[in-house]
Amino acid sequence: MKEVSLTIDGNPITAPEGRxxxxxxxxxxxxxxxxxxxxxxxxxxxxxxxxxVEIEGKNAPVTAxxxxxxxxxxxxxxxxxxxxxxxxxxxxxxxxxxxDCARCAANGRCELQRAAKHLGIKLKSKRLKKLxxxxxxxxxxxxxxxxxxxxxxxGKCVWKCREKGIGAIGFAHRGFERRLTAFGxxxxxxxxxxxxxxxxxxxxVGALVPKEDFNKARERGRNKEQS
Amino acid sequence: xxxSIDFESLKDAGAMMGSGGMVVLDEDDCMADVAxxxxxxxxGESCGKCTPCRLGTKQMLEILNDVTKGEAKLExxxxxxxxxxxxxxGSLCNLGKxxxxxxxxxxxxxxxxxxxxxxEKRCPAKRCYPLMAYYILPxxxxxxxxxxxxxxxxxxxxxxxxxxxxIDQSKCVKCGTCLDACPPQYNAIVKISPxxxxxxxxxxxxxxxxxx
Numbered sequence: 001m002k003e004v005s006l007t008i009d010g011n012p013i014t015a016p017e018g019r020x021x022x023x024x025x026x027x028x029x030x031x032x033x034x035x036x037x038x039x040x041x042x043x044x045x046x047x048x049x050x051x052x053v054e055i056e057g058k059n060a061p062v063t064a065x066x067x068x069x070x071x072x073x074x075x076x077x078x079x080x081x082x083x084x085x086x087x088x089x090x091x092x093x094x095x096x097x098x099x100d101c102a103r104c105a106a107n108g109r110c111e112l113q114r115a116a117k118h119l120g121i122k123l124k125s126k127r128l129k130k131l132x133x134x135x136x137x138x139x140x141x142x143x144x145x146x147x148x149x150x151x152x153x154x155g156k157c158v159w160k161c162r163e164k165g166i167g168a169i170g171f172a173h174r175g176f177e178r179r180l181t182a183f184g185x186x187x188x189x190x191x192x193x194x195x196x197x198x199x200x201x202x203x204x205v206g207a208l209v210p211k212e213d214f215n216k217a218r219e220r221g222r223n224k225e226q227s
Numbered sequence: 228x229x230x231s232i233d234f235e236s237l238k239d240a241g242a243m244m245g246s247g248g249m250v251v252l253d254e255d256d257c258m259a260d261v262a263x264x265x266x267x268x269x270x271g272e273s274c275g276k277c278t279p280c281r282l283g284t285k286q287m288l289e290i291l292n293d294v295t296k297g298e299a300k301l302e303x304x305x306x307x308x309x310x311x312x313x314x315x316x317g318s319l320c321n322l323g324k325x326x327x328x329x330x331x332x333x334x335x336x337x338x339x340x341x342x343x344x345x346x347e348k349r350c351p352a353k354r355c356y357p358l359m360a361y362y363i364l365p366x367x368x369x370x371x372x373x374x375x376x377x378x379x380x381x382x383x384x385x386x387x388x389x390x391x392x393x394i395d396q397s398k399c400v401k402c403g404t405c406l407d408a409c410p411p412q413y414n415a416i417v418k419i420s421p422x423x424x425x426x427x428x429x430x431x432x433x434x435x436x437x438x439x
Contacts, residue, residue: 047277049317060316081316085279088313092282127306129289131282153275171275176285178275 006073015069020044022051022064025077032077033086033115035093035204036154037065040163045155049089050115054079061085087119094121095128097205098149103221105213106206112152133179140189144200145214151180151207157199168193180207241332243325257354258337259344262329263291269326280323283314287330294341295355297348297421304341308334353418356401360418360425363405365391367415375405375416387429396428 001016008021008030015024023039025032035048044065051064056074061082064075076082094112101107101123116123135148153171157180161169168191172181182191200208209217230236234244252261270284290307293299311327311334318324334341343349350358363375363384370390383398384405392415394405406416419425 045276046319049278049319052317085313085317088283088310089278089317092278092286095286096282127302128286131285131289152278153281173275175270175273175275175281178281 004069004071004073006069006071006075008075009077017069019069020065021053021055021067021069021073021075024069025053025064025075030077031114031118032064033090033111033118034065035111035115035152036156038156038159041159048093048152048154050086052082052085053077054082083119086115087121090115090119090121091125091128093152094123095125096131096133097152098132098147099123100150100221102224103218104150104206105209105217106203107217110206111204131176133177135179138188139211139214140187141193141195142189142211143195143197144208144210146180146188147207147209148179150205152205153178153180154204156202156204157208160198160202161193164194164196164198166192166194166196169199241328241335243328255352255354257295257350257352258333258340259291259294260350260352260354262333263288263295265329266291266326269322272322273326274322277319277323279314279317280319280326283310283318284323284326286310287314287327291330294344295350296357297344297355299345301342301345304334304338304345347421348423349421351420353420355420358422359401359420360396360422361394361399361401361403361406362417362419362425363392363394363409364415364417365389365393365429367413368392369410369413369415372410372413374408374410378404378408380404386432388432390432391429393429393431396425 003014004017005012005014007013008025008028013024013028015027022032022034022037032053033050035050036045037051046063046066049063052061053064054061054076055067061079094116097112101113132149138146158170161167169180169182169188171178172185173179182188182193197210200210230240237244266284266288270288273280273284275281287307287310290299290303293303307330311330315324315327340351343351344355344358348358353359368391373392375392376384380402381398381400383395384392385395387393409416
């Protein structure tokens with residue numbers, strides 16, 4: 001496949017033709033915050049709105065996941081306009097995320113933490129209200145736990161579950177009510193879930209975690225509080 | 228106030244053609260409340276796929292709810308304006324990209340109305356229920372007329388001194404039926420905002436009605 005040369009933040013890189021700026025950057029070791037990006041998807045979801053970058057010649061920031069690389073392209077991941085949009089999206093996500101890192105199994109490997117650190121965003125927003133979906137934790141599965149108050153609706157688990165040919169989970173409802181659920185809102189443990197844990201492996205946050213890790217993290221948090 | 232109805236001209240004004248319909252508002256319409264109404268609509272219409280639209284419209288609606296209740300702070304207006312800009316630029320589809328328009332334009336043309344809600348707890352259009360009250364002017368109220376008393380849906384109006392009718396604010400649900408019922412020759416019922424300007428209610432009439 002033909003290789004294309006471009007520069008990202010001043011660094012020259014090459015990427016195969018047809019690749020998007022996001023994957024070209026990530027493969028070249030340049031981090032651009034993202035939650036919903038799935039390499040295998042031909043049509044990116046472009047739903048998390050974190051990967052905004054600026055491209056020379058374009059008058060507005062664009063999402064890196066939807067922008068194919070072009071020869072001679074000049075990409076700036078640190079532009080003020082792009083980072084402002086990315087920060088706002090992240091701040092909105094964090095304001096509707098149960099920030100409970102000390103008792104969370106994803107602490108340390110959480111993509112929200114990583115993006116927040118990269119963009120210089122506090123985990124607790126000062127200007128936005130805390131708006132949680134306030135839904136109960138689903139621990140009906142024998143192998144994992146789903147916490148809807150931590151879910152960022154990136155869609156990775158839904159994609160993975162379908163790719164495996166199972167399709168036990170999907171999105172339901174709209175707007176702020178949108179949530180991950182099994183068919184008809186039944187507990188995931190009672191759905192056709194085959195306990196393969198593939199969804200857990202792609203969750204970028206602590207919404208889907210192995211049951212064992214969930215309990216351990218709780219325990220750890222409790223011990224920390226007591227000491 | 229002249230503007231041709233075409234795509235460019237409407238876009239300049241911060242509006243859009245939409246389905247070609249037009250809503251005419253006057254000084255009895257609160258611009259913050261109008262923005263809230265439209266946001267409620269777009270927030271309900273949002274599919275929820277992308278972050279700015281799903282969560283941003285909800286956050287903006289929360290601020291507008293606070294404004295119309297007189298519970299917002301001045302810095303919330305800055306947050307509202309910033310969110311509106313970012314949701315307009317950052318959303319995936321045109322629903323999210325246009326959802327902040329009512330906020331951006333009302334903030335552009337009627338910022339003083341927003342500020343009145345926050346600083347003075349006053350709704351200039353006397354439209355936001357938490358910030359307004361109905362009041363019967365005793366000097367205008369006709370002794371022999373009880374149209375408002377009969378029409379009040381929650382029996383919140385009693386007969387006060389000199390047979391002037393009085394609204395019990397603790398019972399009033401602000402439906403406005405009494406204002407419509409008060410005969411135009413008396414025109415005794417007014418809306419008052421802020422609530423701090425509401426005169427003290429007259430005491431109830433002690434003696435029994437003479438007509439018995």
